[in-house]
Amino acid sequence: MILRFRSRWIVLIVGVILSITLTGIAYGALGDRLLGRGSSGPEVQEMQKRLAQLGYVVGPIDGKFGSKTEAAIRNFQKDHGIKVDGLAGTKTISELKRLTGQSTNASGKAIGYKNVDINLLAHAVNGEARGEPYLGQVAVAAVILNRISDPAFPKTIADIIYQPGAFSSVNDGQINLSPTASSLRAAQEAASGVDPSKGALFFFNPAKTTNKYIWSRPELVKIGNHIFTK
Numbered sequence: 343m344i345l346r347f348r349s350r351w352i353v354l355i356v357g358v359i360l361s362i363t364l365t366g367i368a369y370g371a372l373g374d375r376l377l378g379r380g381s382s383g384p385e386v387q388e389m390q391k392r393l394a395q396l397g398y399v400v401g402p403i404d405g406k407f408g409s410k411t412e413a414a415i416r417n418f419q420k421d422h423g424i425k426v427d428g429l430a431g432t433k434t435i436s437e438l439k440r441l442t443g444q445s446t447n448a449s450g451k452a453i454g455y456k457n458v459d460i461n462l463l464a465h466a467v468n469g470e471a472r473g474e475p476y477l478g479q480v481a482v483a484a485v486i487l488n489r490i491s492d493p494a495f496p497k498t499i500a501d502i503i504y505q506p507g508a509f510s511s512v513n514d515g516q517i518n519l520s521p522t523a524s525s526l527r528a529a530q531e532a533a534s535g536v537d538p539s540k541g542a543l544f545f546f547n548p549a550k551t552t553n554k555y556i557w558s559r560p561e562l563v564k565i566g567n568h569i570f571t572k
Contacts, residue, residue: 353471373439377430381407383432389430391500392420392442399518402505442500455533459499463487463529464521466503469511470545478565481539483532485570488543495543529559539563542570 354550356403372385372392379453388407393414394400401410412428424433455463463483471482489495496502504512511517517546521529539545540562546553547567 343400355505373432373435377407377435378428379407379409379412386411386413389435389438390414391504393440394504395458395500396438397465403512408449420529455499458553460526460529460533461521462503463499463533464526465517465519466509466511467528468519468521468525469516470509471566472516472519472522472525473567474568476528477538478568479525479528480531480536481542481563481565481570482568483529484537484539485542485545487532488537488539488541492543538565539570542572544571546571 370385372388374385375381377386377389382405384405386407387403390400390403390405390411393411394403396418398414398418399410400414401408407430415430415434416426416428417427418424418438419434422437424437428551431436442456463486466486467479467483471479473552474482484568486502490497490499496505503509503517508519542562544556544559545568546556548569549567551557556571561569561571563570
């Protein structure tokens with residue numbers, strides 16, 4: 343009986359280890375496996391973010407490879423001379439990474455934002471602050487950039503914008519609208535270091551929220567309909 347009991351525990355432990363190992367293989371880094379309809383996991387989510395950076399509509403950034411993500415992959419492949427099959431294989435992922443990585447110098451050190459980052463930032467400004475004064479649009483862009491240097495937030499523009507629940511324009515789809523000329527200009531100005539928000543990490547429209555947390559933050563400046571807070 344003791345031997346049988348031990349054998350069962352050994353089988354159980356081996357099964358758990360194998361399960362963990364297979365999970366690690368299934369959900370590796372972006373590019374470790376072929377992704378297609380039905381795939382899921384953090385690599386799919388990362389791929390969706392990068393596609394969205396380039397302006398492709400993928401639907402929710404949820405780590406689930408559905409019909410909209412497949413359509414985005416097909417459009418990306420068509421636009422970049424890659425075999426159009428709707429699958430994210432080596433060539434597709436390599437090109438996606440090349441177009442959405444940080445700009446670096448010869449030694450590999452990051453030296454600034456790529457045009458694709460500015461474009462995504464402009465999409466967010468347009469979705470969050472369309473119709474606001476130009477200075478307010480620059481301030482919204484600055485808030486997103488300010489978060490990069492704060493340890494409480496992700497470290498890339500795409501990760502900050504698509505952080506779950508962070509921005510209403512992502513939730514309602516307005517992030518996908520073509521940015522206005524002023525939104526693009528505001529994104530470029532904020533990226534150059536201009537910060538009318540005075541270092542803010544949050545902004546909100548007091549007429550549209552009763553969230554106690556956001557109201558508790560110390561106010562830095564009010565521009566148009568937005569209050570900017572630390």
